[in-house]
Amino acid sequence: MNKPKIVILGAGYGGIITSKSLEKLLKSGEADVTLINKHEYHYITTQLHKTVVGTAADRQIAMSIPNLINPNKTRFLQATVSSVDLNEQEVHLEGGDTVPYDYLLVSLGFEVETYGTPGIKENAFEIRSFRSSKAIYNQIIKQFNLYKQDQDPSRLTFVVAGGGFTGVELLGEFADGMPKLCKEHNIPFEKVKIVAIEAASSVIPFFPKQSIEYTTEVLEKMNIELITGRKILKCSPEMVVIEPNWEIPTRTLIWSCGVKGNTIVHNWGLPIVRGKIAVDSYLRVKNINNVFSLGDCSLFMKDEKNALAPTAQVALQQAPVCAxxxxxSLRGESLKKFEYHHKGSVASIGLKVGVGKVGSLSLSGVIGAFMKLVIEARYLFNLGGPSLIIKQHFGVDRAPIKVTAKVK
Known part of the structure; x- marks a missing residue:
C-alpha cells in the first residue's frame, strides 16, 4: 500500500515549521513528506535588514534547509513551482517535472505591494527576500564606487519608503552599519544622507503615542531625515518625487510600504479573496479538504470583516496547528480550529535600541533591543534547539552566499 504523500510548497516561517512539526507528529513510515523551495536556504525575514548593510553574516540570515530538517523524515527538493493541478493532485515544477500529492500545503509567502505608483516596480529596491536584500547591498557598493568617480551627492542619498516595522528596522541598521561600510570603502560618512518617507502622520503609526515619539526621537538623533504625511508620487532611476511635487535626487529607493499575497497562486483554481487564498478555521483551503494554506499568501478571517495581518507571528502560530x-486528516481524526493569540510586537532600531509592546508592557531602549534578541533566539530554538542558537551566534560560516542579486 502506498503511503500518503504530503507536499509543502515554500520554506518560509510557515512551511519550515510545519515540516518540523510533521517530523514529530508522524509515525515512522506513516507518510512521505516533501518540502519544495526555490532556494536551498531558509531566510529569517525579520532580519533581512541586516543583510542590506552587511551587519550580519549571510548564513546568520539564510540557513541551509538540509541542515534544518531530518532527511530520514523529510525530503527536500530545490525547485521552482509553476502551477498546481487540483484534479490530478500534482505540483508542476519549472523544467517539466511533477510531484504528486495527497495532502498539499501552500505557503508561498508574499509579494511587494506597489499600489500602482509609477516607477516603483522598475526602479525601487525591495526587502522581500534574502536575494533582494543582497541586491540592495550590491547597489550601495556600486554607488560608493561611482561616487568616487563623479562626486554626485545623489549616489550617497538613500531613501527608505515606509515607516512601519520593516522601514524603521532598516533605518536603524543604516545608521548603525553605514559608518563601518563607508570606512571599508573610503567614503566620507558625513556625505551620506538617509531619508525616510511615510505617508501617515508618523512612523509606526499603529503604535501608542509614547512609542511613536520615542522612535521619532531616536531616528532624528541618528541624523535620519524624516518626512511624514507625504506620499511618493513617482520615481525614476535618478529621483523620487513626493507630495506636493518635491524632488529628492537619489539612485537608491528602498520600498517597504506593504505586501500582498503571492500572485502565482491566482491561476490554480483556488478560491482567491482580496488577492489571497481563502482558508477555513482549520487552515484548509475553502471547499478543498486536502489542501491547506497559511502565512502571507492565505486569508484567515478573525471575524466577518477583518483578516489576520501578514506577519511572521501569525505564520509561526499557524504552522503547528496546520501540521x-x-x-x-490522513488519520481520519477530528481537526483543531486555529485561534490566534497576539503576543506583542518589537522592532529593533539598530543594535542597542528597540521599541515595542508585549502584552500591556511598552518596551523601549536597551530593554526593547534585548527583547528583540530573545524573540530571535526563541525562533532559532524552535527551529533547531540550543545547538542552532550556539551555531548561529558563534560558529556560523562567514563566507558570503553566492546569489544572483543584481543591481538595477
Missing part, C-alpha cells in the same frame, strides 16, 4: 490538522 496537526494534516496528520488528523
Amino acid at each position: 496537526k490538522n494534516i496528520v488528523a
Whole structure:
C-alpha cells in the first residue's frame, strides 16, 4: 500500500515549521513528506535588514534547509513551482517535472505591494527576500564606487519608503552599519544622507503615542531625515518625487510600504479573496479538504470583516496547528480550529535600541533591543534547539552566499 504523500510548497516561517512539526507528529513510515523551495536556504525575514548593510553574516540570515530538517523524515527538493493541478493532485515544477500529492500545503509567502505608483516596480529596491536584500547591498557598493568617480551627492542619498516595522528596522541598521561600510570603502560618512518617507502622520503609526515619539526621537538623533504625511508620487532611476511635487535626487529607493499575497497562486483554481487564498478555521483551503494554506499568501478571517495581518507571528502560530490538522486528516481524526493569540510586537532600531509592546508592557531602549534578541533566539530554538542558537551566534560560516542579486 502506498503511503500518503504530503507536499509543502515554500520554506518560509510557515512551511519550515510545519515540516518540523510533521517530523514529530508522524509515525515512522506513516507518510512521505516533501518540502519544495526555490532556494536551498531558509531566510529569517525579520532580519533581512541586516543583510542590506552587511551587519550580519549571510548564513546568520539564510540557513541551509538540509541542515534544518531530518532527511530520514523529510525530503527536500530545490525547485521552482509553476502551477498546481487540483484534479490530478500534482505540483508542476519549472523544467517539466511533477510531484504528486495527497495532502498539499501552500505557503508561498508574499509579494511587494506597489499600489500602482509609477516607477516603483522598475526602479525601487525591495526587502522581500534574502536575494533582494543582497541586491540592495550590491547597489550601495556600486554607488560608493561611482561616487568616487563623479562626486554626485545623489549616489550617497538613500531613501527608505515606509515607516512601519520593516522601514524603521532598516533605518536603524543604516545608521548603525553605514559608518563601518563607508570606512571599508573610503567614503566620507558625513556625505551620506538617509531619508525616510511615510505617508501617515508618523512612523509606526499603529503604535501608542509614547512609542511613536520615542522612535521619532531616536531616528532624528541618528541624523535620519524624516518626512511624514507625504506620499511618493513617482520615481525614476535618478529621483523620487513626493507630495506636493518635491524632488529628492537619489539612485537608491528602498520600498517597504506593504505586501500582498503571492500572485502565482491566482491561476490554480483556488478560491482567491482580496488577492489571497481563502482558508477555513482549520487552515484548509475553502471547499478543498486536502489542501491547506497559511502565512502571507492565505486569508484567515478573525471575524466577518477583518483578516489576520501578514506577519511572521501569525505564520509561526499557524504552522503547528496546520501540521496537526494534516496528520488528523490522513488519520481520519477530528481537526483543531486555529485561534490566534497576539503576543506583542518589537522592532529593533539598530543594535542597542528597540521599541515595542508585549502584552500591556511598552518596551523601549536597551530593554526593547534585548527583547528583540530573545524573540530571535526563541525562533532559532524552535527551529533547531540550543545547538542552532550556539551555531548561529558563534560558529556560523562567514563566507558570503553566492546569489544572483543584481543591481538595477
